[in-house]
Amino acid sequence: MANKKANRISVTQLKKMSLTDLPPVVLVLGQEQALLDQAKAYFEQLLSPEEQEMNYGRYDLSEDSIGTALDDAASIPFFGDWRVVMLTQPTFLTGEARKNKVDHEFDALIDYLAQPQPSTKLIFWANYEKLDERKKVTKAVEKQALIVDASKLQGYQLTKALQQLCQEQKIQIETAALELLQHRVDDQYTLAAKQLQQLALYVGPGQKITMADVDQVVEQVVDDDVFSLVANTLNGQQRAALTTYRQLLINGNEPIQLLSLITSQVRLLLQTKILRQNGFSQGDIAGQLKVHPYRVKLALQQERQFGLQQLKDMSLELVNLDYQIKSGRANKEQALQLLIIKFSSRNHSQTRK
Amino acid sequence: MKASLETLEQHFATVIAANELSHAYLFVGATNSGKMTLAQWIAQRLFCTNVKDGQPCGECAECRRIEEGNNPDYLVIQRATRTIGVDEIRGLKQELSKSGLEGRQRVFVIQDADKMTPAAANSLLKFLEEPASQVVIILTTTRLARILPTIQSRLQIVTLQSPTLATREQAIQQLGVDSTFSHVLSTTQFSLEDIQGWLEQVDAVQLQQTFWRWLTQILARKDSAFTLVQTQILSTFKEQKLQQLLPDLLLAALSDLFTVKFALNRPLNWTNQQENLQQFANQFSTQQVTALLEIVLGLRSMQEANVSFQNVLEYTTLRLLVVLA
Numbered sequence: 001m002a003n004k005k006a007n008r009i010s011v012t013q014l015k016k017m018s019l020t021d022l023p024p025v026v027l028v029l030g031q032e033q034a035l036l037d038q039a040k041a042y043f044e045q046l047l048s049p050e051e052q053e054m055n056y057g058r059y060d061l062s063e064d065s066i067g068t069a070l071d072d073a074a075s076i077p078f079f080g081d082w083r084v085v086m087l088t089q090p091t092f093l094t095g096e097a098r099k100n101k102v103d104h105e106f107d108a109l110i111d112y113l114a115q116p117q118p119s120t121k122l123i124f125w126a127n128y129e130k131l132d133e134r135k136k137v138t139k140a141v142e143k144q145a146l147i148v149d150a151s152k153l154q155g156y157q158l159t160k161a162l163q164q165l166c167q168e169q170k171i172q173i174e175t176a177a178l179e180l181l182q183h184r185v186d187d188q189y190t191l192a193a194k195q196l197q198q199l200a201l202y203v204g205p206g207q208k209i210t211m212a213d214v215d216q217v218v219e220q221v222v223d224d225d226v227f228s229l230v231a232n233t234l235n236g237q238q239r240a241a242l243t244t245y246r247q248l249l250i251n252g253n254e255p256i257q258l259l260s261l262i263t264s265q266v267r268l269l270l271q272t273k274i275l276r277q278n279g280f281s282q283g284d285i286a287g288q289l290k291v292h293p294y295r296v297k298l299a300l301q302q303e304r305q306f307g308l309q310q311l312k313d314m315s316l317e318l319v320n321l322d323y324q325i326k327s328g329r330a331n332k333e334q335a336l337q338l339l340i341i342k343f344s345s346r347n348h349s350q351t352r353k
Numbered sequence: 354m355k356a357s358l359e360t361l362e363q364h365f366a367t368v369i370a371a372n373e374l375s376h377a378y379l380f381v382g383a384t385n386s387g388k389m390t391l392a393q394w395i396a397q398r399l400f401c402t403n404v405k406d407g408q409p410c411g412e413c414a415e416c417r418r419i420e421e422g423n424n425p426d427y428l429v430i431q432r433a434t435r436t437i438g439v440d441e442i443r444g445l446k447q448e449l450s451k452s453g454l455e456g457r458q459r460v461f462v463i464q465d466a467d468k469m470t471p472a473a474a475n476s477l478l479k480f481l482e483e484p485a486s487q488v489v490i491i492l493t494t495t496r497l498a499r500i501l502p503t504i505q506s507r508l509q510i511v512t513l514q515s516p517t518l519a520t521r522e523q524a525i526q527q528l529g530v531d532s533t534f535s536h537v538l539s540t541t542q543f544s545l546e547d548i549q550g551w552l553e554q555v556d557a558v559q560l561q562q563t564f565w566r567w568l569t570q571i572l573a574r575k576d577s578a579f580t581l582v583q584t585q586i587l588s589t590f591k592e593q594k595l596q597q598l599l600p601d602l603l604l605a606a607l608s609d610l611f612t613v614k615f616a617l618n619r620p621l622n623w624t625n626q627q628e629n630l631q632q633f634a635n636q637f638s639t640q641q642v643t644a645l646l647e648i649v650l651g652l653r654s655m656q657e658a659n660v661s662f663q664n665v666l667e668y669t670t671l672r673l674l675v676v677l678a
Contacts, residue, residue, distance in 0.1 A: 263664065271583065274576045288584050308576070312671050319660065319668035327658040 008147045011035045011042075012164060019046050019082055023146045024116035027124040029131065030150030034190040036127055039148060043123060047084055054078040062089040066104040070112050073120045081119065088125045093141060095132035106137045113144040153189045158182060162192055171200045173209040180214045186221040226258060229340075230265045234302065238344035245340055255332040256325060259339075263318040265299075270311040272299040277308070314343065357514050358387045362394055366407035369398055375509045376484040379466070379500065380493040382513030384544045385521065388493040389429075389464065391513065393419060395489065396427040396460040426457060431464040435593075439472040446480055449488060458487045466492035467499035474501045481507040495542055521545075530557050533625045540622065541601045547594055554592060563589045564602055565626070571670055572633045574677050582666045596662045600652045603669075607646050610634055614642045637677070644676045 015038065028039050047056055055077045059069040069087055077083040092104055116122065124141060129151070131138050153161050159178065166173055173181075173196070181199075185191040195218050199209045202217050229248060232241035248258060268291065275285045282300060286293040303311075321339055324330040356364070368374055374395075380388040394409065397416045401409035409416050418424040430437065430445060445461065452459075463469070469477070481490070481504065492508065494500055518539045525535035528549055534557055538548060551560075563585050570578035590596050605622035612619055613627070614634040621627060634642070648669060655665045 260661075267583075267663075267667065271580045274580050278577055288580070290584075312674075316668060316671050316675075319664045322664060323655050323658055323660050323668075326660055327654075 007145070008149055010149050011038050012161075014039060014148050015042050019121075022046075022121055024118060024120060025113060025122045025124075025141070025145040026148060027126060027141060027145035028148045028150055029126045029128070030152070031127055031129055032150050032152050032189050034193045035150040035153075039150060043084065043086065046121070047080070047082065051077075051080040051082075055080050055083040057083070057085040058088070059085070060088050061102065061104070062091060063102065065102050066106070066109050070105075070108055073112065073122050074117050076117075077119055083117075083120045084123065085120060086123045086125060090124050090126055093124070093126055093131045093135070093138045094128050096128075109137060110140045113140050116144070154187065158187060158189055158192075161189060162196070165193055165196060169197070169200065171196060171209065172207070173199070174211060177209050177211045177214045180211055181218055184214065184218040184220050188221070191221065226253065226261055229258060230262050233262060233340050233344050234265065234269075235305075236344050236346060238341065241340050241344045242337070245337060249333060255336045256322070259318065259322055259325070259332075259336055262339075262343075263315070263322065266311060266314050266318060268295065268299045269303045269306060270308075270315055272296060273303045273306070273308055273311060276300060276303070310346070317342075356512070358391060361391055361511065361513065362408075365391075365395055366398065369395075370407055374399075374489060376488060377481050377490045377508045378492070379497075379505065379508040379510045380491060380513060381497045381510060382493075382495070383515030384495055384542055385524075386513040386515045388513055389462070391511075392429075392460070392462045392491045392493065393427075395491070396424075399458050399460065399489070400424065400426070426459045427462075428459070429462045429464060432468060435468065437463070437466075437469045437473055439470060439476050442469065442473040442476050446476070449480055449485055449490070452485075452487060458489065461488065461490045463490070463492045465494060466504075467494045467496050471501070474504055478503055478507070528552055533623060534561055536624065537602065537605050537622050540605065541598065543594070543598065551592060551595055551598075555589060555595070560589055560595075564599070565606075565629075567670075568603065568606055569629070571673050572677070574674060576674070578670050578674070579667060582663060582670060586666060587663060590662070597656070599666070600649065600656065603649050603652070604646075606630075607642075607649050610637075611642055611646055614639065641676055645673055648672050648676065 028036070030036070044052075057069065057072045059066075059072075061069070066087075069085060073083070073085045075083070092106075112122075124145065127150075131142070133139065133142070159182070162178060162182070165171075166178075181192055181195060185195060199213060199217055203209050203213055225244070226248060229241060229244045232238075232244060245258070249255070268289075271289055272285055275288065280288065282296055283293065285291075285300075286296040289296070306314075317339065321330065321335055325332045325335060365374075380391060382388050396419050397409035397411065398404065398407075400415040400419060401411075401413055402415050403410040403413045411417075411420075415424070419427050422429070428445075428448060430441065432441070445463070449459075449461065466474075478501075484490075492500070492504075497505070497510070522532075522535045522539040524545055525538050525548060526532060528545070529552065530538065530548070551557075567578055567581045567586055570581060586599075590599055606626070609621045609623050609626065610630050610633065611617070612621060613630045614637070621630075623630075637645075652665060652669055655668070656662070660668075
């Protein structure tokens, strides 16, 4: 299995596999909850309830060491043909700094992967976005395992997956309605799948879901990410910025806190602009400001949309507003909204969402 | 009228001897002018078991307990925080309603009473109006104007003479600060203990260098002054007290610029910056110099409104640059 793509399958393909087809090591990778749920349901139905009692092992690797799990995996099944060992929280496969105290015996794992027990299905449950592929143990797992892709679906893949879901559940939906649905749920498969079931109930059996139905039933998902508020405000996407702002207020965010986030982004833009004009390179800027290089890289791209004077004015305006609010001379919700409107209407050249 | 510590002690000795001590005082005076010494003297005079010629002995158990802060009837409220809140005053009021633990008079001191929030000050009013007997309450402050008028009118105000700047400057120099910087520091509101505290954390020379590098870049109309705030000033001026010092340094420097520009016949604060400032003073118009000074004067009120130190400095930098542009 030298070719990387050869050992990578989708959850739909996985569901069609029988226990015998399944290779001894499987890695489920991704964060799409609906797909993960499907995969989980699949693994759980592999063994009959009686067999599960004896032959289904589950190890949380943030608490149990891999050695214990491997001992279980290496033993022969009792009263049955197969043993399924599920390993959750394999954080050691990712680049994340290790928080757990468990010491894993990676050599033992690598040895096991070289010669897995044929009667055992060892499943790594990696509900992460991606793994750290530079690690030796990650390489070993990826080489041996069948990788089940449960990552976020996008674009064409998403549409296809939803269509498939409709077929399976015998839901009929207009193409345009499906598009609207995807837009409303902000391209989240899990949410779309849930909404589809609601829609099916709403129109009743045998009926086709129309655009009007979607429009009535599905509410627009509002981005409630503070960073998109900052980005939208500075990129001139006024409408998106204002909806996000409203959502953030409903969620209980403090306007002063939001203001300070905008301030710090404008500050970074101004700093990078000044330093770039003084001839500093990207790395030097990051070093001087003690800011993460990637943030500097992004700031250097964004900074060019603004004039030096414009950024200075914005910075003055932001701090002044902070002072006004803190000395009780401005209503914080309204004043910040006004500022967002002002800032986001500066750049008309940008396309609107 | 300002009076020296000795005169005041003499005055209070007579008052106490005549049993005419009022229930509440406000001691006003610059830092290190001896407000706390006087308060402590009064407490000792009241509790001392061995008063001689109207003076506490300073040796008996009572006197020593007061000196060491171990007497439950002599209570000092002293806060390192920026404000004294209403909860703290409520706690004090509860104490005030009790009689002396050892059956005598009680003395309460609120140090830096100007730090009281309006709510805290107002909650104290009622007590000042209807004092419990056997209690003396002393408020101290460096800034009389910051005490509510309604409080002021209920207290006897005692103004203390400030130590002469020369004495203060000498004392600061003895902490190992060079002469120019001690001169600048002597005019600020910070106590010797404060200054000693910083010196343990930062190098005075580096502090001045960083400050002047920043200011010189502003005066030279360089935008890089803006980035210096994050790259150098923040890491040097970490302590909150140091952050309160920076406006003073800036004000001293710009008032020097003013002095140089208008050739005023008064000594500079930053005596070692004469040439540097002269060169800039020649480039700027008189309006510009006054405008710079005006911006810096507004800096402290921003800081007091809790605008972050970085924001205040960056804002000031940009505004100063606008004036000079």
